[in-house]
Amino acid sequence: MTKAAASTSVKQLVPKNSDDKNRPNKVPSNQIRSRSTINRLRLYRKKAYQYNKHGKRVSGAGDYTSNIPQPGAGRTAPNRRWFGNSRVIDQQQLEKFRESIQNVRQDPFSVIVKQKKLPLGLVDFDSAGERDGSRLSLLRVEPFEEVFSQKKWRKRPRIGDFCDLKEYSETVKRLRDKYEASLTEKETSIGENSSEMNASGKEDREAVFDRNHALDKGQSKRIWGELFKVIDSSDVLLEVLDARDPLGTRISYVEKYIQRECPHKHIVLLLNKCDLVPSSITKHWIRYLSKEYPTVAFRATIQKSFGKSTLIGLLRQFANLHSDKKSISVGIVGYPNVGKSSIINTLRGKKVVNAAPIPGETKVWQYVTLFRRVYLIDCPGIVHESSAPDDAELVLRGVVRMESLRDEAADYIPLLLDRVKKQHLKKIYGISDWTDANDFLEKTARKTGKLLKGGEPDLNTSAKMILYDYLRGKIPWFIVPPDYHSYHREQPLADKVSLEEETPEDSTKDSAIDTEEEAQNNVSLEEYSSWVIDDE
Numbered sequence: 001m002t003k004a005a006a007s008t009s010v011k012q013l014v015p016k017n018s019d020d021k022n023r024p025n026k027v028p029s030n031q032i033r034s035r036s037t038i039n040r041l042r043l044y045r046k047k048a049y050q051y052n053k054h055g056k057r058v059s060g061a062g063d064y065t066s067n068i069p070q071p072g073a074g075r076t077a078p079n080r081r082w083f084g085n086s087r088v089i090d091q092q093q094l095e096k097f098r099e100s101i102q103n104v105r106q107d108p109f110s111v112i113v114k115q116k117k118l119p120l121g122l123v124d125f126d127s128a129g130e131r132d133g134s135r136l137s138l139l140r141v142e143p144f145e146e147v148f149s150q151k152k153w154r155k156r157p158r159i160g161d162f163c164d165l166k167e168y169s170e171t172v173k174r175l176r177d178k179y180e181a182s183l184t185e186k187e188t189s190i191g192e193n194s195s196e197m198n199a200s201g202k203e204d205r206e207a208v209f210d211r212n213h214a215l216d217k218g219q220s221k222r223i224w225g226e227l228f229k230v231i232d233s234s235d236v237l238l239e240v241l242d243a244r245d246p247l248g249t250r251i252s253y254v255e256k257y258i259q260r261e262c263p264h265k266h267i268v269l270l271l272n273k274c275d276l277v278p279s280s281i282t283k284h285w286i287r288y289l290s291k292e293y294p295t296v297a298f299r300a301t302i303q304k305s306f307g308k309s310t311l312i313g314l315l316r317q318f319a320n321l322h323s324d325k326k327s328i329s330v331g332i333v334g335y336p337n338v339g340k341s342s343i344i345n346t347l348r349g350k351k352v353v354n355a356a357p358i359p360g361e362t363k364v365w366q367y368v369t370l371f372r373r374v375y376l377i378d379c380p381g382i383v384h385e386s387s388a389p390d391d392a393e394l395v396l397r398g399v400v401r402m403e404s405l406r407d408e409a410a411d412y413i414p415l416l417l418d419r420v421k422k423q424h425l426k427k428i429y430g431i432s433d434w435t436d437a438n439d440f441l442e443k444t445a446r447k448t449g450k451l452l453k454g455g456e457p458d459l460n461t462s463a464k465m466i467l468y469d470y471l472r473g474k475i476p477w478f479i480v481p482p483d484y485h486s487y488h489r490e491q492p493l494a495d496k497v498s499l500e501e502e503t504p505e506d507s508t509k510d511s512a513i514d515t516e517e518e519a520q521n522n523v524s525l526e527e528y529s530s531w532v533i534d535d536e
């Protein structure tokens with residue numbers, strides 16, 4: 001037998017069964033297994049590798065004395081953990097989960113722990129979709145009327161009556177030409193009136209340059225940069241409000257931002273300077289604000305503070321909640337001059353950061369250790385432009401330094417006169433009566449000796465002095481919660497009494513006050529003056 005003849009006879013001996021791994025990869029029909037299919041099926045039949053607890057392979061196909069897997073020698077055992085994310089729950093369960101999560105979220109005194117382990121994204125995704133309609137709403141079932149009936153609100157896209165693309169592009173071209181022609185027409189008519197326009201444009205520009213930029217305090221990019229650094233580094237955010245005007249000094253934008261971007265961070269409202277308002281009003285504000293977030297009343301002075309132990313207790317609770325973390329950071333944010341730095345000093349019981357009766361004292365964020373596991377972060381005062389309706393409001397919220405005001409200080413006095421009771425001003429400045437803001441300023445200037453050369457009253461300096469007294473707490477004033485009057489009308493007497501009975505022990509205010517008018521009138525001026533903190 002020749003060599004060639006022998007090899008042919010060997011080939012013919014190889015079995016051509018369905019498990020023949022020597023088959024060619026290209027097979028004439030789909031019915032026949034190819035070599036790769038046969039190899040794959042053989043692989044499945046091999047025993048999977050088994051590892052001991054030290055990670056050493058102890059059994060399985062191939063050479064299990066070596067720890068290096070050999071290609072094709074075995075397969076990895078399937079593990080149910082690979083499919084961990086694909087758990088399925090039915091609509092009822094999802095609805096139940098959704099309801100209970102919403103209840104917890106709406107309750108300011110409940111906290112969702114370990115949010116990352118819950119499929120919150122599914123709930124958020126759905127509610128966001130429902131809100132703005134921009135995203136797919138997974139759980140929402142659209143009612144029949146909205147989709148198909150006569151009253152359906154969904155609009156069909158307007159594609160016009162075009163038969164083909166050519167007709168469509170011609171119509172577009174025609175409409176564009178028409179639009180451009182109308183633009184040219186407009187420009188010509190503007191050119192004719194250009195002299196008029198130039199004059200008014202110049203006025204606008206002058207108004208922009210004329211604006212006192214001190215009024216934009218807390219709105220710069222740099223300050224907002226500092227705020228975002230504080231938000232990023234904090235687990236808990238203390239939003240400090242001035243107890244005299246909590247809604248005016250509230251920055252809803254920041255609250256919404258946190259709810260949207262980092263809902264796992266906790267927000268606490270701190271009603272500071274509560275020594276400057278009657279305790280009944282503080283209580284009403286706490287009742288009003290705690291519907292949304294936990295709210296604590298505070299007085300930030302090192303010697304005679306109020307609410308310190310409550311706040312420290314709360315921060316300790318947050319630290320315990322995050323027991324998996326080494327420490328938690330508490331960012332202190334709020335309007336300029338609401339007392340953020342003073343709160344840090346009060347909590348530490350000594351001066352650790354600079355506090356001053358002027359807005360913008362804190363320039364950059366700073367870290368302070370409160371306890372081993374709790375850090376405080378002081379943030380510069382911020383103002384959100386949409387929350388600042390007009391300049392007078394800004395000035396009366398204490399955002400602007402008095403020395404930065406130019407000759408416009410007197411413009412803010414009418415709003416001040418609206419807020420403060422006449423009797424307090426009469427007592428403080430020793431004047432009997434006045435007809436309007438100008439008359440009031442004139443009389444105060446004469447009484448306090450603020451005169452220009454020639455004996456004319458210096459209205460601007462007098463206005464600045466009054467504004468300063470107003471902001472520092474020498475002049476008593478406060479704003480009541482929006483539901484103050486309705487609450488008083490609706491609540492039975494017993495409830496009202498119990499509310500008043502909860503007066504804190506160290507409060508010096510008269511608590512049996514029923515109406516705003518009474519509350520404003522009942523405050524003794526001497527008491528107020530003695531509470532003003534001498535921090536110079």
Ligand SMILES: Nc1nc2c(ncn2[C@@H]2O[C@H](COP(=O)(O)OP(=O)(O)OP(=O)(O)O)[C@@H](O)[C@H]2O)c(=O)[nH]1
Pocket residue numbers: 272273274275276298299300301335336337338339340341342343354355356357358359360361362363379380381473531532533535
């Ligand atoms: N009456 C009273 N005054 C307070 C209280 N807390 C702070 N102040 C005064 O408010 C002024 C401003 O306090 P700061 O702590 O400097 O305020 P801030 O929020 O840090 O100010 P910025 O540096 O502008 O951010 C100071 O004169 C404080 O003495 C308080 O509880 N009651």
